[in-house]
Amino acid sequence: VPADAFELRRAAALQAWYEHMPIRRANMPRFGSGTFHRTARFGNLAELQLLDTRSYRSDQACDDGFKPICEGVGDKTAQVLGAEQEEWLARNLRRNSARWNCLAQQIMMMSLDRRRAANEDTRIANMDSWAAYEVPRQRMLGRMAGLGNVVVLTGDEHQNFVGDLVHQDKVVGTEIVATSISSGGDGSDLRYGSEQMMK
Structure with a gap:
């Protein structure tokens, strides 16, 4: 295009x-641009950081898609949030002034192995998720370490998952991935290979 x-x-x-x-x-966006990350607070119960993981990120590694991990996944210069939004989020997480620190965002953060067949022997990752940006992902998980109250709320996956966010062998948060109300799992309750992935 x-x-x-x-x-x-x-x-x-x-x-x-x-x-x-x-x-x-x-x-409101002006001329196709704007700042779309923001905070919503619910008393002392929850502080919700609404992130923009689409506007500032580097191009996806390995030519996008569901693929084996390639060298680009470890790119030290890769960005998901961009420097300004990442620093804004770091400040908000350090404040830690509500019972729950919630991050609402678009792409799965947990490191889900996407192998769908028993004969696939190499880990498969979604290159349109945090798994394809390992350096910023580890930086983010490191910022969650020690807080004890982080819940990541993720959409745009067309299926539902829940899992631990792990940094240096310690659980630092929980991620709840929910599909949109309109996607219907792309036409089926379970995608091809779901049973294998759950193993």
Whole structure:
């Protein structure tokens, strides 16, 4: 897609997002750009960090898709949140002033092995998830370590999962992955290979 056509697509997508989400006027996109991360607080029960994992990240490693881990997954310069948003989140996590520190975001953070057949002997990762950005993923998990109250809420996976977030052999949080109300698991209750993945 040519760059100018992509910018028009992006602007239209952000406008649709703004018109269909419960977003404050201050977050209205202008000319296809804006700041979309923000905080919502629910008394002392929960502080919800709403992240933008789409606007600032590096291109996906290994040409995207579900693939074996490639060298690009360990890229030390890779970004998911971008430097400014990552520092904003680090400050908010350090504050740790509510019972629950919740991160709401778009791409799975846990390191789920996506092998779907018994004869696959190499770990498969979704290159459109944190698993393809191991350096920023480990940095994020390191920031969660010791807090004892982090819950990551993830969408955009078209299926449901729950799992531990592990850093240096210690559980540092829990991730709940939920599908959208409209995806219906892409037409089936279980995807091909789900039973193998759950093993």
